[in-house]
Amino acid sequence: MYLIFCLLEKLDSSNIPRIMTTEKTNSPDSKVIDRLGGTSVVARMFKIKDPSVSYWRIHGIPEARRMYLEAVYPHLFEPEQSVEAASYCENHNL
Secondary structure, X not given: OHHHHHHHHHOOHHHOOOXXXXXXXXXXXXXXXXXXXXXXXXXXXXXXXXXXXXXXXHHOOOXXXXXXXXXXXXXXXXXXOOHHHHHHHHHOOO
């Protein structure tokens, strides 16, 4: 037991390769997933498991799924307006 503790103590966690990250990316596809309600909501929408959608955040939404989302939710793929620009447009009936 002591030997294992010594080995673990010497083990530097920065040398351990990360297989997957749990952090969200700032990719456009990740933002679309967030706008749809998050990983779980999108997974239920397509009747798949959450890790598949998490994979999309990093590697992109598969083409067929993207085509469906663009057809049903085209506004999600438009560039985001800033809050100030959106309120200006609303206030000036633009």
